[in-house]
Amino acid sequence: xxxxxxxxxLLFPHIDKTPEDYEALYPPRRLPEGAKVTRLGPSxxxxxxxxxxxxxxxxxxxxxxxxxxFFLRIEDTDDKxxxxxxxxxxxxxxxxxxxxxxxGAGLDGDTGAYGNYTQSQRGEIYQCFAKKLVAEGKAYPCxxxxxxxxxxxxxxxxxxxxxxxxxxxxxxxxLSYDEVAARVAAGQPYVIRLKSDGNPDQxxxxxxxxHVEDAIRGTLEMPENFQDVVILKTTGIxxxxxxxxxxxxxxxxxxxxxxxxxxPSLPIHIELFEKLGWEPMxxxxxxxxxxxxxxxxxxxxxxxxxxxxxxxxxxxEGYHPAAVREYLLTILNSNFxxxxxxxxxxxxxxxxxxxxxxxxxxxxxxxxKLNDISKDVLLRIPAAELYDFLKGWAEEFRPxxxxxxxxxxxxxxxxxxxxxxxxxxKDLIYAKQIVDFISYFFxxxxxREDDFxxxxxxxxxxxxxxxxxxxxxxxxxxxxxxxxIREIAVELGYAAKPKDFKKHPEEYKGHVGHVSTVIRxxxxxxxxxxxxWTIQHIMGEEMTRRRIGEALKGL
Ligand code: GLU
Numbered sequence: 001x002x003x004x005x006x007x008x009x010l011l012f013p014h015i016d017k018t019p020e021d022y023e024a025l026y027p028p029r030r031l032p033e034g035a036k037v038t039r040l041g042p043s044x045x046x047x048x049x050x051x052x053x054x055x056x057x058x059x060x061x062x063x064x065x066x067x068x069x070f071f072l073r074i075e076d077t078d079d080k081x082x083x084x085x086x087x088x089x090x091x092x093x094x095x096x097x098x099x100x101x102x103x104g105a106g107l108d109g110d111t112g113a114y115g116n117y118t119q120s121q122r123g124e125i126y127q128c129f130a131k132k133l134v135a136e137g138k139a140y141p142c143x144x145x146x147x148x149x150x151x152x153x154x155x156x157x158x159x160x161x162x163x164x165x166x167x168x169x170x171x172x173x174x175l176s177y178d179e180v181a182a183r184v185a186a187g188q189p190y191v192i193r194l195k196s197d198g199n200p201d202q203x204x205x206x207x208x209x210x211h212v213e214d215a216i217r218g219t220l221e222m223p224e225n226f227q228d229v230v231i232l233k234t235t236g237i238x239x240x241x242x243x244x245x246x247x248x249x250x251x252x253x254x255x256x257x258x259x260x261x262x263x264p265s266l267p268i269h270i271e272l273f274e275k276l277g278w279e280p281m282x283x284x285x286x287x288x289x290x291x292x293x294x295x296x297x298x299x300x301x302x303x304x305x306x307x308x309x310x311x312x313x314x315x316x317e318g319y320h321p322a323a324v325r326e327y328l329l330t331i332l333n334s335n336f337x338x339x340x341x342x343x344x345x346x347x348x349x350x351x352x353x354x355x356x357x358x359x360x361x362x363x364x365x366x367x368x369k370l371n372d373i374s375k376d377v378l379l380r381i382p383a384a385e386l387y388d389f390l391k392g393w394a395e396e397f398r399p400x401x402x403x404x405x406x407x408x409x410x411x412x413x414x415x416x417x418x419x420x421x422x423x424x425x426k427d428l429i430y431a432k433q434i435v436d437f438i439s440y441f442f443x444x445x446x447x448r449e450d451d452f453x454x455x456x457x458x459x460x461x462x463x464x465x466x467x468x469x470x471x472x473x474x475x476x477x478x479x480x481x482x483x484x485i486r487e488i489a490v491e492l493g494y495a496a497k498p499k500d501f502k503k504h505p506e507e508y509k510g511h512v513g514h515v516s517t518v519i520r521x522x523x524x525x526x527x528x529x530x531x532x533w534t535i536q537h538i539m540g541e542e543m544t545r546r547r548i549g550e551a552l553k554g555l
Contacts, residue, residue: 006137006177010184011192016258022125026250028116035068037254039104040094041075041244046083048093049309050301051259053291056099057328058257058286061353063102068254072104073247074118093311097321114251117222119243125482126238129246129276130231132193138275139231141190142172143183164227165193167200173228186288189234196271198226210270215255215355216282225267241265248281257284260360280549284355290362298362307365318431322348323374330373331365333357356493379419383412384449386428393431401435404442413538414438418530425530440524441539446547450527455510458555460492464518465552467491472548476543478533482516484500489515519539522551 001009011087029037031169038059063070072090076082088107094100103112133139144152144165156163173195183190194451199207208224217545231242248256263285273280281514290298291306300308306543309313325348329336332523334357343350373441378386382457387408395399405411418425439445452461467488477483495501501511512540517527523544529535 004137005135025354036066038063044086046086087504142193170228192232193228198224200226225271287363323377327370378428383415448525455514
């Protein structure tokens with residue numbers, strides 16, 4: 001046994017499996033040529049955000065478009081951040097957006113042959129590979145205390161040197177077996193550090209640079225790592241760097257989709273792969289989600305300032321998952337909108353998603369654009385399906401609204417209002433807005449929102465409504481019906497056509513539009529709405545007469 005092997009055996013006496021055992025336990029996956037294996041590795045903090053969904057969407061598309069596998073791994077090595085029930089939140093939130101895992105951590109345990117899929121349960125696996133690195137002299141126990149590290153940092157700052165543990169600052173690199181044994185026996189805590197071969201002199205012209213192909217960004221070139229980074233903490237739990245490399249190797253991930261915030265640590269990961277003798281997978285570093293603030297500056301979406309960063313926001317507001325998916329694709333792939341224009345009715349999964357068409361500068365997130373897209377997406381969803389969606393939303397978030405779902409046929413007619421026209425109305429955006437938009441169809445929700453038009457003097461209001469009620473015949477077709485409103489207008493001194501009023505405003509009180517707005521407000525409580533005649537026919541005669549009657553009484 002070499003000195004290093006003795007150190008490894010001393011530090012990891014409980015590790016009886018070998019790296020070969022794990023290689024055999026997790027063999028390369030038998031998948032068709034070109035099939036991609038991707039994973040989502042969220043920390044169970046209980047907060048799942050748009051960035052997670054954005055990344056998950058890329059993972060899901062890459063895997064499922066290629067006949068591969070998409071799995072969920074819970075990255076809970078930072079136990080301070082663990083929140084009870086977080087795994088359920090992750091799975092449920094993503095399922096709502098139709099993102100499903102084939103494998104990995106689940107509510108009733110794991111599925112798949114590459115588990116355990118929760119990092120905190122994989123301690124011995126990481127320790128086995130750390131043991132191998134120690135035995136080979138590629139990693140070592142480091143006993144530096146926090147105070148010593150702080151002193152090192154202070155002296156580095158004073159000397160304007162790179163901070164960190166490396167080169168001469170890595171004081172525990174070459175401790176002998178006896179020195180290590182004595183410190184362990186004395187109960188001194190230690191971490192395991194990588195023994196980097198990198199050159200700390202970053203200005204050395206001979207400095208090795210690494211080249212990594214990123215599927216989104218093309219070739220990345222960066223200086224090699226030179227830091228003796230921690231790979232196992234004092235608790236034996238790995239850092240992100242080590243867990244990423246070990247897990248993605250053993251789980252046979254082919255594509256690592258993760259945020260651009262990991263780019264600076266890429267050289268560390270590359271060195272870890274080299275030291276372990278493994279091939280790195282294809283990296284796909286996604287762009288940060290940005291938004292334009294009130295001043296027109298691009299900035300990162302923030303948990304504190306931007307409620308729309310949380311996925312709960314979309315569920316609470318009642319965005320249809322298809323709309324959010326459609327929107328995400330427009331910011332994910334620059335050619336999606338063009339494809340959609342050519343294939344207006346195609347299912348979204350037919351879109352050939354590619355990492356090459358992804359933006360590598362900040363992806364701009366814009367709620368207004370989401371709303372615009374949602375209008376189009378909802379237009380393609382049949383009323384019956386929308387009914388089910390809205391009811392599901394109400395059951396979860398607004399149970400007090402459930403009575404409006406009592407009459408399915410009535411609500412479906414309302415949802416379809418103006419949607420089949422040659423130039424269809426695009427009134428429907430998200431559940432909260434839709435319920436508000438259609439509220440006047442329900443007596444319990446109806447409220448007067450707008451005032452009668454200023455052009456109409458108060459004494460005309462009862463006259464208009466009385467005449468309208470007296471002449472009302474539910475059997476009138478649209479032309480007959482409007483003819484009657486025009487008559488009322490003329491009788492009371494309003495122009496029969498808006499353009500007459502515009503030409504000779506001195507001759508009229510207003511025009512027929514003002515008169516019909518009075519009727520609209522009496523019926524719907526608002527000055528803007530889809531076609532009144534159609535609305536009356538959905539409401540029915542009784543409700544129409546009653547609303548006008550009640551408005552009259554309230555004058
Ligand atoms: N746990 C990491 C995070 O939440 C995952 C990064 C990765 O996908 O590798 O940021």
